[in-house]
Amino acid sequence: MAVQTERIPARRRRPGDRLAVLGEREFLWFFIGYTTSLVGSSMAPVAVTFAVLDGSGSGGGGEGGGSGTDLGWVLAARILPVVLVLLAGGVIADRLGSRRVMLGSDVLRGLVQALFAGLLAAGHAPVWVMVALVAVWGIGEGLFMPAFGAIVPDLVRRKELVADANTLLGLSRSVSTVVGPAAAGLVTATNGPAAVLLVDAVTYGVGAFALARLRLPERVAADGGESLPGELRAGWSEFASRPWLWITTAQMGLFNLLVWAPFLVLGPLTAQRDLGGAPGWGLVMGVYGVGAVLGGLVMLGRVPARPLAVASVAALGWALPSGVLALGAPLPWVAAGALVAGVGSAVCGTLYSSTTQKWVPVELLGRVTSFGVLGSFALGPLGLAVAGPLGSRFGVDTLLMFGSVWQLAAGAVVLGIPAVRNRRWEEGSEN
Structure with missing residues (x-):
């Protein structure tokens, strides 16, 4: 299939131009929301891990915490739905538009984490409930990932800045992997895992708010009359x-x-x-x-x-x-x-x-x-x-x-x- 795309000469820009992509309104809003939600997302696994191992949501006051097998079930319950819904997520993103899918994903994951935090705080989150909640969380992630890969070109008007946009988003991921777990360890130690998951829920809300403010170009969507296998x-x-x-x-x-x-x-x-x-x-x-x-x-x-x-x-x-x-x-x-x-x-x-x-x-x-x-x-x-x-x-x-x-x-x-x-x-x- 031929690609109709503007050819942008490869070049090295002056140091002052390397953050020019932050002058793009849509990218700046997305960058702020995405970075905020990333920090929360990198905090959450620490909280979930210790919620399982400490038995924080079992109503037993943390006594006789969960086993390695319990933790394995919970971690697998997050990964498996991601793999299962990825392909469908790509079709949905092309049909409905990336912004809508990502907005829905952030809202879904934010609600899941808020519910998770509430159940942990109340002591009513046995392992099977944690498995169910992280499975829904994984579905949201599986929908988000293909849409994320497709939205970046629409966030910048100057197409020579797409590579810089990807670089800054990658920087956000890198920084969050350093900051998030450290912050989660501190908050978990002082306030418990429920507090971390509540923070995560709020950061998803910030991400959803930023997505809602985006004004992106209309794209010709995939033919909704075609079957899922066909697409x-x-x-x-x-x-x-x-x-x-x-x-x-x-x-x-x-x-x-x-x-x-x-x-x-x-x-x-x-x-x-x-x-x-x-x-x-x-x-x-x-x-x-x-x-x-x-x-x-x-x-x-x-x-x-x-x-x-x-x-x-x-x-x-x-x-x-x-x-x-x-x-x-x-x-x-x-x-x-x-x-x-x-x-x-x-x-x-x-x-x-x-x-x-x-x-x-x-x-x-x-x-x-x-x-x-x-x-x-x-x-x-x-x-x-x-x-x-x-x-x-x-x-x-x-x-x-x-x-x-x-x-x-x-x-x-x-x-x-x-x-x-x-x-x-x-x-x-x-x-």
Whole structure:
């Protein structure tokens, strides 16, 4: 399918121009609301975890808290609905418009968190109730994600600023992963998990208010008379017709399965053994977040001529944290590896999102985004589930080193594929 899109020359703007996107009214409103809701969303998992483990909502005053199995059920109940509704969320976003879907998602999630907070405060939230509530929360997230990927091009009038918009939104995510959990720990310790979830509900309200104020261009929606399978086939056809898109999606899916999931599960075990336990691991993940912030700052105002080639090189940095852990390196080296990986994560996220938004037709962007997100993250839960048993069977260090070598090899292969390496920002092959 040919793409009718304005060709914007790749260039590096002056430092003073790199925040020009904040002068776009619609983007500024969205950025404020999204950033606020992100902080609340990054606080909530901490509260939910301790609500389960402390038995805060069981009416037992926190005595005889929940088990690891209980926590597993609650965490899975959030992830599974996201995967199940992603594709439908892409169709709905293309039919109704991204703003409407995101507004409805924020309202839904805000109400869920307010109800959750009330039940915890009253001591009437047994595990099965928590499972039900986080499942609805997950449905809201599954609807939000494809719509989010499709709305960004509509938020800026000057299309050369789309990459900067993605960079700033990525910066928001990075900052929230550092600020949110720390704030949640403080609030949970002093006021309990219910207070954190109430804060989260309020931040969703701020996000919904910002979305309600947006004035976006009218788009030709997908034909509502076509069946859901038909619309999904159209989205899949667009996704599959672009080798650079499905190749990088497959790479990201295998990365989450073979590299990142084992790192998240086995990394804390290694830290407990060699790096001083929770404080050491907290430092590593905090430095990763700092790296992501730095990477976002570096990308502001910069659009490389071959964005996917740059992204593929940056993705090689993800090999470092697993590799240095496997080699038994001391904490400063592990933190340095996490810093490089964090920078790479910001660069990859910005360039993948911006390239997709530039070259995929807007009327199909929600569905194409849903296929991309599904392909990238669907295998992640499997990786989390099997990392522990495989680490016990083959050795923690062996599994971490395998992930590191895999990332380097896969990155080299992807970088060698012309459809990825030669995908230009301003012109070139449409596929």
